[in-house]
Amino acid sequence: MIYVVLFFLVFSVLLYVLLAGADFGAGIVELFSSKENQAVTKKTLYRVMGPVWEANHVWIIIAIVILWVGFPSFYNILVVYLHVPITLMLLGITLRGVAFVFRHYDAFIDKSQIVYDWMFRVSSLVTPIFIGMTFGAMLGGDISTDTNSTFYELYIGNWLNGFSILIGCFFAALCAFLAAVLLIGESDSNTRKIYVKKATIATVVVVSIGFLCLLYGYFKDVAFVYEFLNNKWALAIFSLSAIILYPLWWSIKNERRILSRLFTGIQVIIILSAPAIPLFPNLIFTKSGNISLLDNVAPDSAIKILAIMLIIGGSIILPGLFHLLKSFKMIKILERN
Amino acid sequence: MENLDAARLQMAFTLIFHIVFACVGMVMPFFMITSHYKWLKTKDKTYLTLTKSWQKGVAIFFVTGAVSGTALSFELGLLWPEFMKHAGPIIGMPFSLEGAAFFVEAIALGFYLYGWNKIPEKFHWFTGVIVGISGVASGILVVAANGWMNSPSGFDYVDGVFSNIDPVKAMLNPAWFTQALHMTLAAFASTGFAVAGIHAYQILKGRQMDVHQRAFKIAISFGAVAALLQPLSGDLSAKDIAERQPVKLAAMEAHYETEKGAPLYIGGIVNNETQEVKYKVQIPKALSFLAFGDFDAEVKGLNDFPKENIPNVAIVHYAFQIMVSLGGIMALAGLVFFLVHFKKQQWFTKNWFWLAFTLLAPAGFIALEAGWIVTEVGRQPWIIHGIMRTKDAVTPVPGIVFSFYMYVVLYIALTVAVTWLMSRQIKALNQSQLIA
Numbered sequence: 001m002i003y004v005v006l007f008f009l010v011f012s013v014l015l016y017v018l019l020a021g022a023d024f025g026a027g028i029v030e031l032f033s034s035k036e037n038q039a040v041t042k043k044t045l046y047r048v049m050g051p052v053w054e055a056n057h058v059w060i061i062i063a064i065v066i067l068w069v070g071f072p073s074f075y076n077i078l079v080v081y082l083h084v085p086i087t088l089m090l091l092g093i094t095l096r097g098v099a100f101v102f103r104h105y106d107a108f109i110d111k112s113q114i115v116y117d118w119m120f121r122v123s124s125l126v127t128p129i130f131i132g133m134t135f136g137a138m139l140g141g142d143i144s145t146d147t148n149s150t151f152y153e154l155y156i157g158n159w160l161n162g163f164s165i166l167i168g169c170f171f172a173a174l175c176a177f178l179a180a181v182l183l184i185g186e187s188d189s190n191t192r193k194i195y196v197k198k199a200t201i202a203t204v205v206v207v208s209i210g211f212l213c214l215l216y217g218y219f220k221d222v223a224f225v226y227e228f229l230n231n232k233w234a235l236a237i238f239s240l241s242a243i244i245l246y247p248l249w250w251s252i253k254n255e256r257r258i259l260s261r262l263f264t265g266i267q268v269i270i271i272l273s274a275p276a277i278p279l280f281p282n283l284i285f286t287k288s289g290n291i292s293l294l295d296n297v298a299p300d301s302a303i304k305i306l307a308i309m310l311i312i313g314g315s316i317i318l319p320g321l322f323h324l325l326k327s328f329k330m331i332k333i334l335e336r337n
Numbered sequence: 338m339e340n341l342d343a344a345r346l347q348m349a350f351t352l353i354f355h356i357v358f359a360c361v362g363m364v365m366p367f368f369m370i371t372s373h374y375k376w377l378k379t380k381d382k383t384y385l386t387l388t389k390s391w392q393k394g395v396a397i398f399f400v401t402g403a404v405s406g407t408a409l410s411f412e413l414g415l416l417w418p419e420f421m422k423h424a425g426p427i428i429g430m431p432f433s434l435e436g437a438a439f440f441v442e443a444i445a446l447g448f449y450l451y452g453w454n455k456i457p458e459k460f461h462w463f464t465g466v467i468v469g470i471s472g473v474a475s476g477i478l479v480v481a482a483n484g485w486m487n488s489p490s491g492f493d494y495v496d497g498v499f500s501n502i503d504p505v506k507a508m509l510n511p512a513w514f515t516q517a518l519h520m521t522l523a524a525f526a527s528t529g530f531a532v533a534g535i536h537a538y539q540i541l542k543g544r545q546m547d548v549h550q551r552a553f554k555i556a557i558s559f560g561a562v563a564a565l566l567q568p569l570s571g572d573l574s575a576k577d578i579a580e581r582q583p584v585k586l587a588a589m590e591a592h593y594e595t596e597k598g599a600p601l602y603i604g605g606i607v608n609n610e611t612q613e614v615k616y617k618v619q620i621p622k623a624l625s626f627l628a629f630g631d632f633d634a635e636v637k638g639l640n641d642f643p644k645e646n647i648p649n650v651a652i653v654h655y656a657f658q659i660m661v662s663l664g665g666i667m668a669l670a671g672l673v674f675f676l677v678h679f680k681k682q683q684w685f686t687k688n689w690f691w692l693a694f695t696l697l698a699p700a701g702f703i704a705l706e707a708g709w710i711v712t713e714v715g716r717q718p719w720i721i722h723g724i725m726r727t728k729d730a731v732t733p734v735p736g737i738v739f740s741f742y743m744y745v746v747l748y749i750a751l752t753v754a755v756t757w758l759m760s761r762q763i764k765a766l767n768q769s770q771l772i773a
Contacts, residue, residue: 051451054403054443061410062436068414069429072422079414079421083734086415090408091747097404098751105393106758107765155734298426298502305430305504313437320444327448327456 002070002297004307008314009066014269016059018178021171021268023049023056025179027096027124028172029198030117040191041183042117046104048186051328053100055321057093069306073296077284078134081143085134085159092127095119125172132171136164139275141223141285163213163222170209174268177202181264185257192255199252199260207245210271223285224275233278241270341731343738344416349713350741353706354748355409358402358755360705363472364528364559365395370465371555377462383547389453390766391552395468396450397758401751403443416737420720420730423499424485427492430504431481438475442468476524477517484512487712488581489721515577516712519570522563523708526667527701529560534698535763541691544767550685554678557694560701561671567664572627579628579636582722584646585715587639588653590624599624599636604658607651612640614654648717656710663704670697 026049030041049056067075079086096119103116137143137159144153158164180199187195217225228234248263276283282290297303338346369391376384414421448456448464456464485491491507493500533556539549578586586592591602593612601624605617625634639647670693677684684690720727 051447054400054446055440057403057407058436058440058443061407061439064410064414065429065432065436068421068425069433070426072425075414075425076418076422079411080418080732080734083415083732086411087740087743090411091743093407094404094747094751097400097407098754101397101400102754102758105396107393107761151735298429299500301502302426302429302504306433309430309433309437313433313440317437317440317444320441324444324447328451 001300001304001307002294004310005066005070005303008310009063009070012059012063012066014272016056016063017272018265018268019052019056020059021128021175022178022182023053024096024124024128024172025175025177025202026183027121027179028128028176029179029183029195031121031125032176032198033194037191037194038117040187040194042103044183044186044191048182050104051324052321055324057097060093066306066310070298070303071293071296072298074284074291074293077143077145077286077291078138081145081155081158082134082137084155085130085137085164089127089130089134092123092130096123096127099123128172128175129165129168132168133159133164135171136167138284139167139222139224140164141287143284143286145286145288162216163220163225166209166213166216170206170213173202173205173209174271177206178264178268181252181260184252184255185261196252196255200249203245203249203252224279227279228275231278234274237270237274237277241267241274244270338738340735340737341728343741344731345727347737347741347744348412348416349710350748351405351409351412351744352709352713354752355402355405356705356709357702358398358405359476360524360702361398361528361531362395362402363469363476364524365391365398365532366465366469366472367525367559368532368552368555369395370462370469372551373462373465375551377458383551386766386769387548387552390548390762392450393762394759396446397755399442399446401755403439405748405751406439416732417720417727417730418732420725423725424721427499427502427504427507428482428485430508431478431485435475435478438471438478442471442475445471473521473524477521480517480520481508481510481513483712484516485510486720487516487716487722488512489724494724511581512577515570515574519567519574519708522567522570523701523705525559525563526567526664527560527705529556529558529563530667530670530694530701531698532556533560534695535759537691537694538698539763539767541688541695545769548766553694557671557674560667561674564664564667564671564701568668571661571664575627576630582715583637584639584642585648585653585712586628587637587642588648588650588715589657589711590636591650591654592624592636593638593640595635595638595641597625597635598622598633599628601627605654607654609650646718648715653711653715656707656714660704660707660711663700663707667697667700667704670694 023045026041026045030038030045033041064075067078099116099120103113103120106112106116140158140161140163142158142161142163144158177199180195180202183195184192184199214225214229216222218229228238244263244267248260248267251260251263281292281294283293284291298306369388372384372391373388375381376388445464445467449461449468452461452464485507488511489507490510491503491505533553536549536553536556540546540553575586578589590599591605591607591614592599598621600622601620602614603618603620605614607614622632624636626632628634628636639650674694677690716722718726718728720730
């Protein structure tokens with residue numbers, strides 16, 4: 001039963017990163033666009049994301065409920081030691097969510113749109129950075145559970161450091177990359193060139209920041225990077241992502257929308273699983289050793305019920321979601337190019 | 338400010354905010370689909386205009402409720418990590434079901450909001466029904482978790498260790514039914530009166546009478562029925578609390594001395610030092626009757642409980658008085674509405690009628706918040722009644738007061754923004770050209 005729970009945990013985290021990530025990214029793309037393109041992006045984003053927008057952002061709630069029900073002590077470490085970045089992330093999620101709905105549902109289109117737009121764009125950039133920083137802090141090895149440490153060591157230093165900031169920027173770039181590729185397929189012939197350019201830039205940024213993360217971690221002796229570079233599996237998966245870059249780049253250049261989306265999805269899943277698969281279940285690195293997800297599992301009876309609930313919930317939600325995506329023609333893979 | 342106080346204030350503040358949005362997001366879809374149904378049946382364009390205007394309201398409230406709910410799902414852990422560590426696995430079942438229900442609501446809302454002229458008419462309407470049903474279901478499921486905090490069940494607690502966890506039993510805890518019933522009715526009553534009040538004000542001002550009168554009737558019908566049923570549900574709740582949480586009942590009634598044939602105090606100023614309630618209205622033997630159905634039953638007073646287990650009497654007592662009196666007024670107003678609707682149609686032209694309902698707009702939500710204060714403050718000092726104290730559950734992270742201030746600023750700004758957006762929706766509705 002624990003595997004059912006783990007499956008849904010991984011599944012909801014991945015979907016959150018892909019779906020909400022593309023949504024965050026669209027805001028980032030909008031932020032770094034010229035004025036006319038901002039308006040185009042805003043319109044496209046609403047058309048593409050509108051119907052699934054609410055659903056995309058529910059995945060994080062599912063993931064968090066699985067964590068606290070199934071892995072309470074693991075979750076406990078996160079909410080205690082990473083209280084600050086998680087709170088900042090929530091602030092971002094809140095401002096972004098209301099900005100999205102305000103700018104599309106306000107009864108009058110007037111100057112207040114400027115406020116909503118900037119709120120949306122800026123929080124679109126800041127929120128994934130904090131999500132990334134939270135992940136960075138989990139892997140950075142600066143978490144201290146020693147109660148004799150100072151306030152700074154316990155609650156600030158673990159996430160406010162070079163490695164976490166780099167991982168934060170990396171995640172934001174990844175979101176922008178996802179969005180740019182998604183938008184290529186949704187744009188008309190006039191605007192497609194813009195998103196192709198954005199996708200290219202995003203790819204370059206993702207690769208360079210990713211490289212910087214490893215470089216920084218290597219020279220600063222970040223435990224995770226050390227383990228990562230000494231793990232055959234991690235390196236194999238990592239090289240795979242490098243290899244996939246070529247067909248991905250080709251499909252973006254040639255404006256192959258289905259293929260580029262497919263490669264992008266695979267690429268992001270690979271990038272996320274490259275560190276996770278080899279290190280699993282040790283997903284938190286602290287100053288005094290690793291914390292394993294599987295050492296902190298809830299009692300069997302709770303896991304069993306959780307698994308059953310997830311299966312029931314999943315069998316209601318997934319067909320509904322699929323039907324929604326299909327009805328509004330968001331699953332392009334099913335159609336001809 | 339101490340960390341515990343800051344954490345409690347933050348939790349209270351965010352819940353007070355979230356509950357309003359959650360209730361509107363849960364109940365307004367029912368108004369929306371009623372109006373939509375009437376449009377499909379009568380092809381009266383006013384109903385179409387109204388439906389589309391309400392759906393924008395639903396969307397704004399749903400998203401604001403969803404993001405504040407996302408924040409809350411984290412906040413439970415961020416503020417009360419010790420509580421979540423132990424309670425998480427036990428009360429996980431209603432939470433995971435709630436997650437599923439909420440997801441269904443989000444999917445159905447996607448269909449509804451974007452489905453106009455794109456999906457078959459009847460299916461489109463039906464997705465609206467699903468939005469409503471799944472919204473109410475998630476509300477009921479979340480209350481199961483709160484019910485568990487009031488009547489913990491489904492585990493053994495020996496020497497500080499939780500064992501033999503039974504999540505099904507925990508979800509079906511004894512407080513769930515009465516609490517969920519009371520809360521669901523409260524959501525309908527408060528949203529009904531609030532929406533009806535807003536439209537009553539527009540009628541009072543003589544704007545777009547056609548659409549606002551239809552809107553008023555739909556909203557108040559739901560609100561009035563719920564308000565009339567609420568005293569019955571309240572009675573069930575009181576009897577349940579009398580049995581399970583006698584100290585909460587004693588605090589609600591500011592009842593200090595144990596006695597048989599206890600009187601009911603209405604209003605009054607509580608002095609906790611001298612244990613006196615001044616300026617109250619006293620009804621002999623009524624408390625014994627209301628709590629136990631017997632005029633001579635013994636009601637345990639606060640002095641018979643250990644001092645460290647007693648909540649803040651004044652807050653609980655005042656909140657309870659506010660809830661009951663506003664609930665009573667609303668039930669009466671509900672009765673008046675039905676009377677006017679069936680017998681005295683001419684009153685619909687009277688200004689005082691619309692003024693009265695305008696003034697009643699906030700009554701439901703004030704009563705609802707007061708009710709939550711009764712149940713939450715009344716449970717103190719426990720976070721899990723009789724098992725874990727709130728002070729033992731609070732986060733070790735210092736400086737929570739700053740996070741509290743942040744949420745105060747954020748949510749006040751959001752309240753102002755949403756209110757402003759709603760007023761613009763109404764303005765747009767009043768400017769729209771209706772084809773009769």
